[in-house]
Amino acid sequence: MPKLTIDGREIEVEAGTTIIQAADLLGIEIPRFCYHERLAIAGNCRMCLVEVEKMPKPAASCAMPVGEGMVVKTNTPAVRKARQGVMEFLLLNHPLDCPICDQGGECDLQDQAMAYGSDKNRCQEGKRAVPDKDYGPLVQTMMTRCIQCTRCVRFISEIAGTPVLGGLGRGEHLEISRYVNAAVSSELSGNLIDLCPVGALTNKPASYTYRAWELKKTESVDAMDALGSAIRVDTRGNEVIRILPRVAEDVNEEWLSDRSRFACDGLKRQRLDKPYVRKDGKLVPATWNEAFAAIAAKVKAAGTKVAAIAGDQADAETMVAYKDLLAALGSQAVDCRQDGAKLDASVRASYLFNSTAAGIEEADALLIVGSNPRKENPVLNARIRKRWQKGGFKVARIGHKGDLTYKYEHLGDDASILKAVAEGKHPFFEVLKNAKKPALIIGQGALSRADGAVLLGLARKLADAAGLVRDGWNGFNVLHTAAARVGGLDLGFVPGQGWRDVDHIVDGAHKGDIQVLFLIGADEVDMKALGEAFVVYQGSHGDAGAHRADVILPGAAYTEKSATFVNLEGRAQQTRLAVFPPGEAKEDWRIVRALSEALGKPLPYDSLKAVRERLAKASPVFAAIGQVVPAAWGAAFGAEGSLGDGALVSNVDNFYQTDPISRASKTMAECTAAFGGGCNHKHKKTGTHG
Amino acid sequence: MSNHSYEPESFAFTPEYLEKAKAFIAKYPAGRQQSAVMPLLDLAQRQEGWVSRAAMEVIAEMLDMAPIRVEEVATFYTMYNRKPVGTFHVQVCTNLPCMLRGSDDVVAAAKATLGVEFGDMTGDGKFTLSEVECLGACVNAPMMQINDDYYEDLTAESTKAVLEAFKRGETPKPGPQNGRQFSCPAGGPTALTELKFEGGKA
Numbered sequence: 035m036p037k038l039t040i041d042g043r044e045i046e047v048e049a050g051t052t053i054i055q056a057a058d059l060l061g062i063e064i065p066r067f068c069y070h071e072r073l074a075i076a077g078n079c080r081m082c083l084v085e086v087e088k089m090p091k092p093a094a095s096c097a098m099p100v101g102e103g104m105v106v107k108t109n110t111p112a113v114r115k116a117r118q119g120v121m122e123f124l125l126l127n128h129p130l131d132c133p134i135c136d137q138g139g140e141c142d143l144q145d146q147a148m149a150y151g152s153d154k155n156r157c158q159e160g161k162r163a164v165p166d167k168d169y170g171p172l173v174q175t176m177m178t179r180c181i182q183c184t185r186c187v188r189f190i191s192e193i194a195g196t197p198v199l200g201g202l203g204r205g206e207h208l209e210i211s212r213y214v215n216a217a218v219s220s221e222l223s224g225n226l227i228d229l230c231p232v233g234a235l236t237n238k239p240a241s242y243t244y245r246a247w248e249l250k251k252t253e254s255v256d257a258m259d260a261l262g263s264a265i266r267v268d269t270r271g272n273e274v275i276r277i278l279p280r281v282a283e284d285v286n287e288e289w290l291s292d293r294s295r296f297a298c299d300g301l302k303r304q305r306l307d308k309p310y311v312r313k314d315g316k317l318v319p320a321t322w323n324e325a326f327a328a329i330a331a332k333v334k335a336a337g338t339k340v341a342a343i344a345g346d347q348a349d350a351e352t353m354v355a356y357k358d359l360l361a362a363l364g365s366q367a368v369d370c371r372q373d374g375a376k377l378d379a380s381v382r383a384s385y386l387f388n389s390t391a392a393g394i395e396e397a398d399a400l401l402i403v404g405s406n407p408r409k410e411n412p413v414l415n416a417r418i419r420k421r422w423q424k425g426g427f428k429v430a431r432i433g434h435k436g437d438l439t440y441k442y443e444h445l446g447d448d449a450s451i452l453k454a455v456a457e458g459k460h461p462f463f464e465v466l467k468n469a470k471k472p473a474l475i476i477g478q479g480a481l482s483r484a485d486g487a488v489l490l491g492l493a494r495k496l497a498d499a500a501g502l503v504r505d506g507w508n509g510f511n512v513l514h515t516a517a518a519r520v521g522g523l524d525l526g527f528v529p530g531q532g533w534r535d536v537d538h539i540v541d542g543a544h545k546g547d548i549q550v551l552f553l554i555g556a557d558e559v560d561m562k563a564l565g566e567a568f569v570v571y572q573g574s575h576g577d578a579g580a581h582r583a584d585v586i587l588p589g590a591a592y593t594e595k596s597a598t599f600v601n602l603e604g605r606a607q608q609t610r611l612a613v614f615p616p617g618e619a620k621e622d623w624r625i626v627r628a629l630s631e632a633l634g635k636p637l638p639y640d641s642l643k644a645v646r647e648r649l650a651k652a653s654p655v656f657a658a659i660g661q662v663v664p665a666a667w668g669a670a671f672g673a674e675g676s677l678g679d680g681a682l683v684s685n686v687d688n689f690y691q692t693d694p695i696s697r698a699s700k701t702m703a704e705c706t707a708a709f710g711g712g713c714n715h716k717h718k719k720t721g722t723h724g
Numbered sequence: 725m726s727n728h729s730y731e732p733e734s735f736a737f738t739p740e741y742l743e744k745a746k747a748f749i750a751k752y753p754a755g756r757q758q759s760a761v762m763p764l765l766d767l768a769q770r771q772e773g774w775v776s777r778a779a780m781e782v783i784a785e786m787l788d789m790a791p792i793r794v795e796e797v798a799t800f801y802t803m804y805n806r807k808p809v810g811t812f813h814v815q816v817c818t819n820l821p822c823m824l825r826g827s828d829d830v831v832a833a834a835k836a837t838l839g840v841e842f843g844d845m846t847g848d849g850k851f852t853l854s855e856v857e858c859l860g861a862c863v864n865a866p867m868m869q870i871n872d873d874y875y876e877d878l879t880a881e882s883t884k885a886v887l888e889a890f891k892r893g894e895t896p897k898p899g900p901q902n903g904r905q906f907s908c909p910a911g912g913p914t915a916l917t918e919l920k921f922e923g924g925k926a
Contacts (some may be wrong), residue, residue, distance in 0.1 A: 202799040213792035214727055214777065589727035 038104035053095035053106055054082055063118065064108055065146045067124075067231045068183035069096035072287065073190060079124070080185050081146065083116040084108045092116045114150070121150040124181050127162045128232070135179065139246035143181065169218040171225055171704035172296055174238035178664040180210055185229040193289070195218040195419050195439025210234075219490035219709035221689055224295040228278065228288075237276055239296055244268075244275045250384060251416060252612035253280060255599060257347050258294040258696065259334035259411050260514035261391065262601030265294065267593050267612035274298045274593055283655050284392045284662075285601070291412040292705065293689065293696050298593075300699030304576045306588035307617025317586065318530075322618070323346040325585050326632035329550070331570040332584075333363065333633055335670060336549035339369035341539040344527055345555030345573065346516030346693055348611075348622075349597030351645045352554060352589075353518070353527045354574075354652055355626035355637060360552075366530030367548065370522025371489035372556045373685060374536050375478050377488030377519075378672065379510070379528040382665035384490065385449055385520065388508035389473050394639075395421045397509060399469035402431040403452055403493065405477020405513050406684035408438050413440065414513070428469070430462045433479065433682040446679035447481070449489060456496035466500040473509030474502055479684040481512070491672025501665045509666075513603030514602040516688055517592075518555075521600035523654040534554055534682055543567035553579045555589065557694050574615075577695035587629070588619035591695060595621045595643060598649065598656060605662045606655050727777065728845040730808055735778035740770050745786065758789050761797050763803055774805035802805075802856065809852035810845045812890050814838070816868040819858040826879065827866035831855070834868070835886045850891070863907040864900055873898035879912075 037046045040057050045054045052075070057064050068077035077097035084095045087105035090112065103359035105263040107113065127145065132138045134656045164177040184201060187210060188412040191197040198216040201208050212218055218226075232493035249268040253429050256263040256277075264282035277298045278348050309325035320328075333340060340363055342356045348370065357368050371377055372520040377385045389397060394417050415438065421427050422440035429442035432451050442542040445451050445462060454561060458467075464669070466472040474497060480489045493510070497503070522528075529535045534542055536559070544546035544565040551564065561582035570582035574591040592599075594615040615621070620628075623645055630637040639645045649656035655663045685691055690702040690709070737745055748763040761783065768779040775798050784791040796805045805813070816834055818827050835841060837852050845852045861867045864876030868883070875886050875898060875911035889896040904910055 121891035191790070198792055200790075200796040204800045204802075213790070213795060215781075215791070259847075381854060 036100050036104070038102070039105060041108055046135075047100055047318035049098050049099075049526050051091070053084060053098050053100055053104075053432040055094065056100055057084075057108060062108055065098060065142075065149070067146075067181060068185060069140060070185055070229065071186075071195065073185060073188040073229075074183050077647060078717075079181065080120045081117060081118065081124070083113060085113050087108050094397075104177060117150045118152065122149060122152060122156070125151060125155075126157055127160060127178075128181060129178050129283070131179075134242075135176070135233040135244075136174075136236040136241055136244075137230075139181075141233060155703075162206065166408050167210075167212050168185040169212060169226075169235070170223070170708050171701060172223055172238055172292060173218060174236045174241045176234055177209060178234075179232050180211060180234035181232055182208055184210070184232055185231065186210065186226045186235060188662055189226060189229050189558040190218070190220060190223075191409040192315070192398045192423070193225075193420070194222045196220040210579075213222025217709060221292050221408065222289055222416060224292045225279075225289050225524055232286055234681050236343070240276050240297060244270060247462050250612075251276055252593075252610050254593065254609045255607040256286075256290070256610065257349075257517040257599055258512070258693065259291065259413075260517055260519060260602040261411050261413055262517065262599055262605065263294055263413060263711060265290065267298075267610075269612050272613045272616075272623050274301050275316060284390065285603075285605070286391075286413045287417075288437050289413050291703065292591065292693065293692070295700040296356060296358060296701045296705070297408070297690075297696040299417075300462060300575075300697070301591050301593060304694070304698035304699070305616045305619070306574060306576055306580060306586055307615075307619055308588060309618065310580075310583070310586040312584040317583070322628065323632075324630055325587060328585050329568075329570055329629065332550050334514060334609050336568070337366040338548060340365045341534060341541075341542070341548045341550075342369075342552035342554060343372050343536055343539060343559055344368070344370040344518055345372055345520050345553070345557060345579075346520050347592060348518040348522065348556075348693070349555045349592070349599060350521040350525055350606075350649055351642070352517075352622035352657060353522050353595055354525050354624060354649050355630075355639075356552060356554060356646065357525065357621045358637055358648070359626055359630050359633070359635065362630070362637075363633070366533040367542075367587075368527050368529040369529055369539060370518060370538040370716065371482075371536055372558050373478060373516075374483040374486075375519075376490055376673075378487075378490065378525060379523040379526060381668045381671045382604070383461070383508065383510065383522070383619045383667050384494070385512050385514075385523050385558045386604045386665050386672040387475075387513065388503075388665065389471075389511050390603045391417055391506060393507075394418060394473060394511070396507075397421060397469075397471045397473040398426055399428045399466050400430070400637040401455065401466060401472075401474045401496075402429065402433065402438075402442070403474065403476045404433050404449075404483075404489070404684070405475055405683035406434060406436065406438070406479075406686065407475065407477075408436075408512060409684055409686045410477060411691040412515055412689070429467050435476075445603040447683070449483075449485065449677045449680075450681055452489060452492050452496070453481075456492045458499060461639035465497075467495070471504075471509060472500055473500050473511060475511045475513050477513045477684055478515050480682050482685055483678060483680070484683075485678040486677065487673035488675045488677055489672070491670075491674055492671045494670060497680075503557075508664070508667065512602070515692065517599050519595075520604060521598065521601055521606070524604070525649060525653045526601050540564065543569075553583070572622065572695065574619070575698050577694040577697060587625050588615070588617065589622040589625060590619055594619075596624070598646070600655060603662045606653060606659050608659055728807070733778065735768070735776055735782050737767065737782070738771060741767050749786070756903075758787050759792075761787055761789070761794055762801075764795070765798055769804060772813075774808050779868055782882070786883075793893075808845070810850050813854065813871050814849050814851055814870050814887070815854045815856040815859070817857070817859050817866065818855050821858075821862040822866040825865040830866045830868065830878045830882040830883045830905050833883040834887060837884045837891075838850055852889075868874070876900045877902040 066082045069077045083092040085107040113185045167176045252267045263286035264280035311320040313347040495508045558578045572577040572587040690705040696702045748760040748919040752759045773920045780794040877900040
């Protein structure tokens with residue numbers, strides 16, 4: 035391992051490390067625009083010049099590998115002069131419109147110009163202007179501000195895997211542009227905004243609505259998909275302005291999917307801000323007490339004929355409170371699997387993404403069953419692509435045939451193929467068996483079928499036969515789409531022995547065997563099938579559930595409460611309150627607590643701390659915040675039986691609108707119109723786009 | 725970068741050019757076929773006279789690369805024409821050595837003879853006049869390139885003569901237009917005029 039000295043400090047790093055990486059390890063700051071640690075090295079901005087002893091010229095530290103005994107100086111007059119020269123060139127064509135630029139205040143170029151910029155312009159010529167490009171409804175372009183660092187080009191080609199951006203022309207005429215017959219419809223396109231070191235690519239939905247320094251920043255966790263990406267919620271007053279990713283190496287690295295980032299305008303629309311009670315067929319505003327009284331009257335008459343279904347964004351605190359409340363009422367008819375997925379709550383390993391998100395990068399063979407990871411979880415899909423790019427990774431897929439941004443062998447879309455693989459009758463079985471770390475991803479599209487339990491059983495069979503679970507490796511992965519799901523299964527929000535599951539609850543409501551049904555943000559249930567049942571909808575948005583409801587209890591969205599979600603890996607994480615719920619809406623578990631009082635069955639916890647202690651009792655997972663609690667492989671799960679007909683398809687059809695928040699989002703509606711649900715980057719356009 | 729009206733709907737290599745394209749691709753090891761992008765763009769240009777978007781997409785498909793990567797190459801090199809050109813593409817060099825040797829006269833003569841400005845095509849589609857950077861023939865400055873041939877040591881008169889000849893359908897002899905052989909001194913050799921070997925023997 036070469037040893038080198040940077041600014042008089044010695045460091046030993048691995049061979050192949052570049053000078054800038056070594057300096058970063060030492061905490062020595064070197065300015066950079068084009069260099070980004072997760073992208074390929076370009077070396078074209080020249081801002082990172084340093085002096086290396088015995089080298090005749092300044093070296094670009096981002097592209098210069100370290101050598102034994104190298105002596106690097108990052109802060110000498112020569113280095114400063116070189117960087118000033120680079121900055122002068124960068125500013126030659128850069129408009130000085132910082133006062134009206136959305137990047138102002140968080141702009142790398144602005145910051146570095148303070149350090150290396152001149153107060154005078156020696157250039158007599160006019161600046162060049164570049165026409166703006168059409169990057170779709172999410173990314174605003176101001177191409178005159180572009181300094182051609184090519185981070186966006188590299189991101190969209192390498193990480194997102196949808197190579198539609200490039201540098202056209204040369205020299206003075208170089209422009210970063212989109213291929214004219216392709217839209218920038220990557221599900222990760224919002225990351226371009228974060229990567230752009232200047233104001234060339236900015237947040238289109240939020241453009242001209244904020245200055246970076248006036249926003250309050252709250253570190254939280256995403257609940258728009260099951261990965262639970264680390265996010266930062268930027269707010270002003272009681273309004274969420276934007277959502278940005280945070281670095282979380284094990285979860286989302288530093289990427290965020292477009293839905294998680296841009297659906298935040300949905301938090302302001304279609305909100306339930308006061309309780310409603312249905313009177314004479316119409317929902318009329320009511321007080322909390324009136325709403326509780328209406329529920330209490332019905333619950334009293336219903337006896338144990340009450341049930342609860344939790345939606346995709348229900349938090350663990352609320353679910354455990356409902357579970358306890360219904361138990362106190364004598365019912366165990368609760369279910370957190372509103373899509374009817376045949377997940378088995380009794381064996382934890384059967385519903386987790388056991389390899390973990392980061393662990394999938396170690397796999398060397400992968401079978402994807404009934405899932406479209408690109409639509410269901412773009413950030414996780416980017417991990418799979420990252421693994422694929424390293425080579426030596428065989429991927430096969432049973433399901434819909436479409437572009438996943440990496441090459442895979444399409445085995446077909448019939449469920450019988452999984453059976454053939456599981457029984458060793460398909461050549462891909464040998465691939466999995468001979469791999470060092472084989473993995474399987476089974477999606478909700480497969481598990482929510484009528485024969486989902488059989489498919490789960492086959493997956494288990496395959497896992498055992500092909501050795502997916504080995505010493506220190508568990509390659510059995512369930513890809514969830516709902517943020518609430520794993521938490522719900524962990525705390526046991528599933529029907530007790532002999533009680534109704536979601537299908538039978540709906541059936542029971544239809545037949546009158548379930549008289550009171552609590553929907554906890556559950557909007558994907560067939561509302562027309564609920565018959566005469568008294569429906570209580572607790573949630574944040576006026577979606578399908580609220581329309582059917584007899585009583586509406588206005589709850590908080592994930593940005594408005596401190597709540598626990600367990601991500602698909604089995605990692606419990608907590609959101610933080612960034613803004614207050616609108617109007618009279620309340621933190622969800624408190625509503626349940628108040629309701630329990632009104633029903634005469636007060637729950638034994640009054641504080642968030644006490645609820646969380648209750649959660650920790652339900653499962654130790656909830657006590658280990660931020661950590662993956664691995665699951666033992668354990669007993670067999672799934673069922674044996676015959677497979678149904680029909681192709682395996684993903685449960686996510688439109689990536690942009692999957693839940694009440696994104697369905698209320700105008701931005702997501704625009705994306706749906708522009709990109710038709712994602713995965714469509716060969717979208718032909720006519721006329722004069724761009 | 726919009727789709728211009730002159731962009732054709734589709735493109736296909738003729739069998740002859742397809743054969744050549746395959747030969748170029750075969751020159752590179754498997755998995756490195758993208759290296760053939762420049763020769764393929766050249767073939768497309770030789771076939772059509774210019775590189776259309778449809779051609780770039782066909783090439784991208786043949787080489788298993790993104791169309792934007794092909795477009796990057798095609799727009800980087802000015803030798804690839806990104807819009808239709810006439811049968812004869814007249815490229816006049818105006819860089820320093822040519823300018824010092826009188827390229828302004830050559831440009832004026834070319835414009836007058838063809839009746840078009842730089843970047844334009846004549847109405848009959850026969851000529852396109854372009855201003856280009858150094859073509860590497862400074863010893864014979866000023867010069868212009870017409871399709872694959874260099875016409876060098878030009879004056880206003882010889883420029884006009886060359887272009888008129890093309891107009892008549894003739895192909896004038898390429899190379900220096902002032903009688904010089906290659907880049908020999910203009911007035912004939914001034915050194916090594918006689919053979920002289922060591923020992924004084926001829």
